[in-house]
Amino acid sequence: MFIPRIGEENDAQFEPGMLRRGLDFAGLVNKKSFGLTLLLFACVLYLSYSFNSCLVANLNRALRQQRSHGGLLSYVGTASTPVIRVPESREHGIKKETVVRVVPLTWTGVQDPASMNGNETSDLVDGSPKYRFLRHQGLRPTRKLPDALIIGVKKGGTRALLEFIRLHPDVRAAGSEIHFFDRFHDKGFQWYRHHMPPTLEGQLTMEKTPSYFVTREVPQRVHEMNPATKLLVVVRDPVTRAISDYTQVSSKKPGMLRFEELAFLNGTGGSGLVDTSWGPVKIGVYARHLERWLHCFPLEQMLFVSGERLIVDPAAEMARVQVWVYLSFSIGIRD
Template sequence: MGSYSIYPASSTTAVKLAHAIISKSKNTVLNMDIKSAFRSSKATKVKSTYTENASAIIRKELERRDRRADMLAATTCNCTQSGKPYMGNKTQTDFYTGEVKNDGEKQCMKKQFPKAILIGLTKGGTSALMTFLKFHPMIALRAYDPKDTKYFNHYYTKRPLDWYRNIMPCSYLHQITISKSTEYFFTPGVAERIRHFDPSMKILLMVREPIARALSQFVMWKYQAKYRIGDTSFEDAVTTGINKEIDEYSALISGSNYQRHMKAWLDNFSFNQILILDSLNFVQNPAEELNKLEDFVGVERFFTEDKFVYNATKHKYCFSPHDGSINCMGSNKGIPHPVIEKELRVELEEFFRPRNKMFFKMINRSFDWGY
């Protein structure tokens, strides 16, 4: 079975904002069923009626994002860094400061196409990964809003390739640019578009235990007002029908059904072009997973265990370079998850177990997800 999106075929942002449906009669936000707004691309329409007010909200959000992206594309690079001319060769020598040998050669920054793309997962740990990677002196990242480029799923038919390059960060020739769009993994057609753009592209994917990922996405919906899911329970979000069967077309479930989406990427890229990172190991041993990424994209190792400190409150590691600063994720990260009823967990494990095995077979690797 081919890959399909966890959102309807219409605009991804528009679908997400479907939860902000405004009642014409009462002008209040309705608590609508999550699954009715988040279905596969096989669905012919979202099973909700958009009001004129809701459509206006959607258009405003899309226009804001487009304006921001166009502003970024219009920025230019120069030959200075922190107000001083950048002098040096292409060989990195001091990984504490990011400085290079000064051989008197002046280098200017420019915008470069990415050599690697982080394609997912949503709620898989990609924000933390990018937060740490931005400190690597040999890697250039889009570390500003909007962090996800969305070019190959949203702007592909709207903006030229020069525009795509121009929304990348300014970087030096010796640096590698990495971009991120977590919607790419499950969006049909994106893998093929990226292959046509650059057949040598390196693909990065961070995977997480499926139930934990789905629960994390549900918590995100709860804490982010734009999703407007109200009092909907996790059980209602992932089940369907009178018998409460697991709904494979729920966004939460489909987004964790990795084998369904992985085929498109294996069809378009050789296996040695794809790096699959372990989200759980990244949480427990961030330097180890980051070292794998460094080796994969071809940069010298910068991350070491002594650069990370444990935050006991969030149960997460923070990055602490040797300048004494401590860099942690924002307050919206590490939010506690609700407890799943035992019966529901058993049903979810039974649903994902065979699908996980299919995914493991596809990637010739397995993860210890506990079931």
């Protein structure tokens, strides 16, 4: 068979049969290529579907095993929880650090207690896998009134204490300040209970509202709820606390008078007479407020936590708290 090349001058001509056979051959090749491509695509699709099915099955099996073996309760001592190490100091050549294992807590508290009325009695509970597993076992968590209260003081370190204590697996705490005993007491204990997180048998329910400590009516109201309530008070150097309080307020009120103009009776501090009726100073006169609480509760039911030690030695201070509220020791120092 002779095929002429472009540019060559010759008189060769294609035979009709030759052209037809060439076209048939090209069509056959195209059909085979399309078939092979289709077959290859089907194989890839099948392998992809099989791989994804196996992956999903393995994930589901792993989740079921995790829920059955470790989903009932989370313990701080388990190796699966992330670790936070806070370096502290060296004593006698030994390096100390605070070791905290973070236990996931899904309760975030009520965003705005004032926006909820007494008729809202939602029975929603924690939607985490742990509690879904418990409901299947007939161990549905319930809401209850708090066993312990962080009652003060403002700018003393109450938020730090709450965040530390919430790391404990046996503690469930409302995430926001409920202000039940000083603002919403007329709504009743049923309203208060529905602002508490769902808890299991044996878990400690807590709430933090710093203004409780300085509000006159609160001690008697807490006693009416439960005379055995444990009370935690975070105290701090009164001067440092007052300055911190003033700084927070003045940052929201431009043009506010200087601290010394408000803290002293003559506005200069020259006479040394402190105005104890001014809010930031008044809160720091701890003895005045403590006297009202001691009329309703014995001193043994109150724990005074040092706001300064929560900063410089948090592990030691949290050890005191855990012992006092009868919690297992879960936050400590590793040498």
